[in-house]
Amino acid sequence: VIVRNSCLHLGGIRLDFEQIYRAHHDFVWRTLRRMGVSERDAMDARQKVFLIAHRGLGKFEGRSAVKTWLCGIALRVASDYRRSAVSRREVLMAEIPAAASCQAEQLRKLEEQERIATLDAILAKLPIEQRTVFVLFELEEVSGEQIAELLAVPEGTVRSRLRLARRAFSKILSERHARSVRIAAGGQP
Amino acid sequence: VSTEKRWLDELPSDSIERELLVAGKSVRPVDGALDAGWQAFCATSSAAPTAVLGGSAARTASVKAASGVAAKMGMGALSSAATIKSFAIGLALGVGVSGTSLVVQRVSRKDASSVAATQRAPAPTQSPAPALRQPSRAYSEPRAGSVAPSARPKGAEPAARNEPRPANRATLGELEASPLPSAATTATITTMKTSLSAQAGELALVKRLLDAGATAEALRRLKANFGTATPSALAEEREALFIQALAQAQQRAEARTRARQFVELYPRSPYIEVMRRRLAEE
Numbered sequence: 001v002i003v004r005n006s007c008l009h010l011g012g013i014r015l016d017f018e019q020i021y022r023a024h025h026d027f028v029w030r031t032l033r034r035m036g037v038s039e040r041d042a043m044d045a046r047q048k049v050f051l052i053a054h055r056g057l058g059k060f061e062g063r064s065a066v067k068t069w070l071c072g073i074a075l076r077v078a079s080d081y082r083r084s085a086v087s088r089r090e091v092l093m094a095e096i097p098a099a100a101s102c103q104a105e106q107l108r109k110l111e112e113q114e115r116i117a118t119l120d121a122i123l124a125k126l127p128i129e130q131r132t133v134f135v136l137f138e139l140e141e142v143s144g145e146q147i148a149e150l151l152a153v154p155e156g157t158v159r160s161r162l163r164l165a166r167r168a169f170s171k172i173l174s175e176r177h178a179r180s181v182r183i184a185a186g187g188q189p
Numbered sequence: 190v191s192t193e194k195r196w197l198d199e200l201p202s203d204s205i206e207r208e209l210l211v212a213g214k215s216v217r218p219v220d221g222a223l224d225a226g227w228q229a230f231c232a233t234s235s236a237a238p239t240a241v242l243g244g245s246a247a248r249t250a251s252v253k254a255a256s257g258v259a260a261k262m263g264m265g266a267l268s269s270a271a272t273i274k275s276f277a278i279g280l281a282l283g284v285g286v287s288g289t290s291l292v293v294q295r296v297s298r299k300d301a302s303s304v305a306a307t308q309r310a311p312a313p314t315q316s317p318a319p320a321l322r323q324p325s326r327a328y329s330e331p332r333a334g335s336v337a338p339s340a341r342p343k344g345a346e347p348a349a350r351n352e353p354r355p356a357n358r359a360t361l362g363e364l365e366a367s368p369l370p371s372a373a374t375t376a377t378i379t380t381m382k383t384s385l386s387a388q389a390g391e392l393a394l395v396k397r398l399l400d401a402g403a404t405a406e407a408l409r410r411l412k413a414n415f416g417t418a419t420p421s422a423l424a425e426e427r428e429a430l431f432i433q434a435l436a437q438a439q440q441r442a443e444a445r446t447r448a449r450q451f452v453e454l455y456p457r458s459p460y461i462e463v464m465r466r467r468l469a470e471e
Contacts, residue, residue, distance in 0.1 A: 021227055029218045040439070042218075043226065043402035050230055115212035122209070138196050139213045166196055173205060 017057070020066060021050055027067065027140060028074050034123055034135045035078035036085075045081055049074045068146045075132060075150075122172045130165035133158055138166075222402070229401035232394050388414075388423050395430055404437045429460045436467065 029046050037045045052073050053060075060069055123131050132151065136142040137158075144162075148155040197214075200207040218226075391414055398407035411431050428451055435444035448464045455461065 018227065021230065022223060025223045025226060026217055029222070030213075030216060033216075034213065041405075043222065044405045046226060047230055047403055047406070054230075112212060112216075115209055116216055119209045119213045138210060141195065144193070170206060173209075177205070 017054055020053070020070075024067060024070050028070055031071060031074045031135065031140060032078050032081075034120070034139060035075065035082075035131070036124065037078050037081050041081065045077050049077050052077070064149060065146065068142065068150055071136065071140075071142065072150050079128075118173075118176070122169055122176070125172050126165055126168055130161050130168060133161040134165035134169065137162055225401035229398050229403045229406070232397065388427075392423060392426055392430060395434070399430065399434055399437060404434055408434045408438060425455050425458055425460070428455075429458075429463070432464070432467070 025046070028049050029042055032045045032049070033039070033042050049070065053070055056073075060066075123135065126134065133147055136147050136150075137144065142150075144155050144158050148158045151158070197207060197210050200210070391410065395407045395410050398404075398410070407430075411427065411434060428447065432444050432447050432451060435441075435447065445468060448467045451458070451464050452461060452468070458464075
């Protein structure tokens with residue numbers, strides 16, 4: 001790996017930082033959001049990830065994929081964010097979708113937002129180790145091997161966390177569903 | 190559970206889990222976030238390392254970088270009143286069309302005499318470090334801090350630490366501590382006027398950061414580079430941006446207080462309607 005003028009030279013392929021930024025922008029943003037960074041702060045957190053990456057270009061040894069490397073940074077930034085949110089005594093929770101008018105396109109968007117809000121609410125209830133594995137494997141399609149490398153755990157541990165995460169995900173979803181049925185029937189939440 | 194097979198491949202097609210996973214995989218940031226993010230990144234990545242220096246050293250480096258870029262761009266260019274005007278127009282366009290005439294008038298009325306001072310200012314000796322590639326969309330205005338200290342060759346000390354400062358340059362930090370123009374010495378007046386272009390560039394940058402959603406960085410830059418005591422021809426524009434940044438950062442109470450002060454202080458400002466609307470919204 002050679003770093004020159006904000007460029008990575010990986011095995012004869014030249015990648016300038018703008019290419020890296022554009023190729024992984026959405027992935028970084030999504031990872032931050034699913035790992036608990038609020039919509040309001042996601043853009044700032046995203047910039048932080050790329051700033052750290054840019055400063056650390058010289059330390060990148062090319063042993064892992066660029067995506068895995070960025071993912072590691074994003075996980076640390078999200079972790080810092082959650083910690084600082086605790087110190088600020090903020091309660092991180094799924095965001096309520098903004099109200100929209102009931103036109104067809106708006107309705108579709110609203111439904112989409114509700115799904116995302118539900119997903120975030122469920123993810124927020126998973127233990128952080130399970131959440132990390134679940135988000136990376138199921139949503140971002142990072143391989144089990146790469147996750148194991150990223151988290152410095154055996155691949156068996158990744159499998160086990162994934163199994164627990166899926167089970168917990170379904171359980172929380174069922175509970176939410178049961179609660180909404182109770183509310184719809186006029187009962188207590 | 191296998192780490193070869195995704196859950197999505199195993200879930201029944203009508204399951205809610207599947208719906209949620211599909212939604213989670215397909216969600217994207219808002220349109221334009223990528224381009225705006227890259228532009229903001231170019232701005233912040235070159236400015237960020239100055240924060241490591243801390244305090245006045247950081248401000249010195251920041252202003253030096255800004256004026257260094259201005260000189261590098263053959264300014265020359267900045268030495269004409271027309272360029273300073275267009276600089277301010279660029280800023281005003283960002284802040285609001287209605288502000289344009291005000292800024293141009295202010296700059297041309299108050300700062301025409303600063304042109305000579307700018308011409309006399311020695312070109313900085315600092316050579317630009319390899320900078321990030323700028324976004325494909327070209328900017329017409331000079332960019333404060335577009336020299337990227339982060340890409341400075343290893344071993345090279347930041348210029349702000351060792352280089353003697355040119356005699357007729359001052360940092361914004363020093364301006365904060367300087368007396369009002371009426372009581373200031375001729376030298377101070379000259380330095381203040383010379384830094385006007387740097388201030389305008391900085392405000393334009395802050396505006397772009399706000400548009401890109403980088404609110405925290407915008408606030409940091411405003412607080413670091415524009416103390417409230419700074420005697421500046423662009424104080425009104427600075428305050429308008431500061432209030433916008435506070436509102437974006439959900440610091441509504443402070444935004445409201447400052448908006449109220451703004452209305453009292455600048456009753457004939459082109460931003461007055463914006464401020465009144467903000468007060469009415471609260």
